[in-house]
Amino acid sequence: MIITKKGICCQGFKANGIKKGKYGVAIILSEAAANCALMITSNRIKAAPLLVSQEHFSRREIFGIVANSGNANAYTGRKGIEDAKKMCKLAAKELDLKPENFFVASTGVIGRRMDVTAVEEGIKKAAKNLKSSSEASLKAAKAILTTDRFPKLVSVRARLKSGEEIEIGGIAKGAGMIAPQLKHATLMCFLTTNAYVPKDKIKDILESAVEQSFNATIVDGDTSTNDIAALLANGLAGNEDLDENFQGALNYVARELAKMIAKDGEGATKLLEITVQNARSRKDAVKAARAIARSNLVKTAFFGCDPNWGRIIAALGYSGAKFNPEKLSLFFEAGNNKACLIDRGKVLAYQGAKELKAAEKILKAREIKVIVDLHSGRESATVFGCDLTHDYVKINATYTS
């Protein structure tokens, strides 16, 4: 597998993005109808564009995606549905397709009608200049950002066992309201591939990639009304079937995008990769890792470079995961540095101990691994998170105004 710079513009895909004021519009287009999978938020309140995308998905003739930032078009009633449909209609008109050939997605403030004129202007401009290039992909990635600090693109080339080379690309946005719990999927992530992905497999393939990436990412524990993940496969690579190399490459792309989202969590200064090992069940491992990633006390301690590991075990304790406190081990890791804070119930990171000093040093890194070994079974899970900082409060105390 080779990392490429194509971003979302795999063979046969074009893209563009326009940003003007607080509104941004991105369009992604395949030259051939794509097999596709769609996952949307499990939040009971689902944004209008997600409902429209679901409807279009049911017709199974998807060529592209039209997305906007600046307004979530969520809790906007019938008018919101009309606005989302308008977006598809206009994109279709500009690109000589049918409205139902598009997925549509929105991100921004909840509960306000969108400025349709601004979005329509963006769609027209973006549609006029669709290209297949890394620049075009970057423009699309930038257009969907809100409070994100950097665009998120990942693309790879991989070889199937049958010999064909395939490409996979993805763009995503994250920042805040990030705790995807996708029954069918979450957040704003668009994945493309030139591989042929059979219709009866594409759903499972996307779900499997999302499970260990976006669904394992927590910025603030708030699950959005607008989470969406889509995979479009246009089949131009000419492969007849798929093997695990494809799933591996897709997982890589999704996981890297998820890590970027955690790293770029609102106000975040640190990426936390929390792994819970040897749990009794996968469910227990996920519960435990999520509780640690979501804990405000853990997150602020990491911000303050404070090796207050008691907060981690407190989070473990209320996570609902079953384990024996006297068996657990706890490690911090960054680069080549590793500290063992607790060894099978024995505290090594007591005051004055060298393991505590080693932990303190690790906490100064920008990417930190927290490893909990429950020694209670064989299942494990990793969750990506970030610290909780002054800037998170600053950003979110004044978002709508």
Next chain:
Amino acid sequence: MIITKKGICCQGFKANGIKKGKYGVAIILSEAAANCALMITSNRIKAAPLLVSQEHFSRREIFGIVANSGNANAYTGRKGIEDAKKMCKLAAKELDLKPENFFVASTGVIGRRMDVTAVEEGIKKAAKNLKSSSEASLKAAKAILTTDRFPKLVSVRARLKSGEEIEIGGIAKGAGMIAPQLKHATLMCFLTTNAYVPKDKIKDILESAVEQSFNATIVDGDTSTNDIAALLANGLAGNEDLDENFQGALNYVARELAKMIAKDGEGATKLLEITVQNARSRKDAVKAARAIARSNLVKTAFFGCDPNWGRIIAALGYSGAKFNPEKLSLFFEAGNNKACLIDRGKVLAYQGAKELKAAEKILKAREIKVIVDLHSGRESATVFGCDLTHDYVKINATYTS
């Protein structure tokens, strides 16, 4: 029911508190053996003093409580159990009782051995000067604080239907790691009464009071290893049985203490009282209210006086509660001001609307009620919470060091 100033010092109860450096010690003592109820955290990791208290509870001869701040004595192994027992032993020696006559509780940093010398010194001093006065009660309330900004005491006098006057008092500490989920109880809250409370009723009575007070309080969503609530009833009032006046008065004391804890949440500037009405089930109402109270996005918006109500409905949406988004109503209330932001699915607080302006004005108050009406059933729940501020991050980025 009359509010009194006795605090924890109901008839027959004495108290004292000593604070020195980061350690504090409080003792509460009844002149007669008390019927009692004990609730401790549901966190899988339970602090040593809780386990010792449970053991002593099983012997049913409780006269008092000895508690310290400055160290949680949690995840401290066998040594921690010994330390907690030492505290009871010393209190017993000073007060001519048996170690098992005491409940013991601790609050502070998790995972470190306590400075037993400092705590022992505190116990000796506190025991020498136990008094029955509001000053003594205040000293005890102050001694158990950590990052709290003010002591928390509430006391009342009420008349039973049978004519006897009874007293109820309580002290509590809160601040951070507050999201009590007491299977049997939570946080550090000590309640006393001179009423006779039959042994077969006292457990239910305490649980009922805790359910709608401490278990309905969320500061940061982290459930502590050290939560404890105890009710000691010495029976000196001479009543032969109880009626709902007692439960009502106890509920009042517990709820007022819980509100103080939310108001004094780490860094908090606002008390939020979140009520979800007309849910299909009590469980749904609790889930919905807790999700709102715990949402970092909701909490930061309140800090910033930002009427970003979309975050509230997003939290409702992922809470797991069942409801129809098109039926919900949302109100903000402070003092005599009330704003209706959503009326049965219709958004009234759109940009420029007078309801949005009214909401903005309400957000400047220090105590704000958020009322969600799901119009889906008849059950309701109230949860107490607070905003998320720069000071929360500041306090918790540097707590152990």
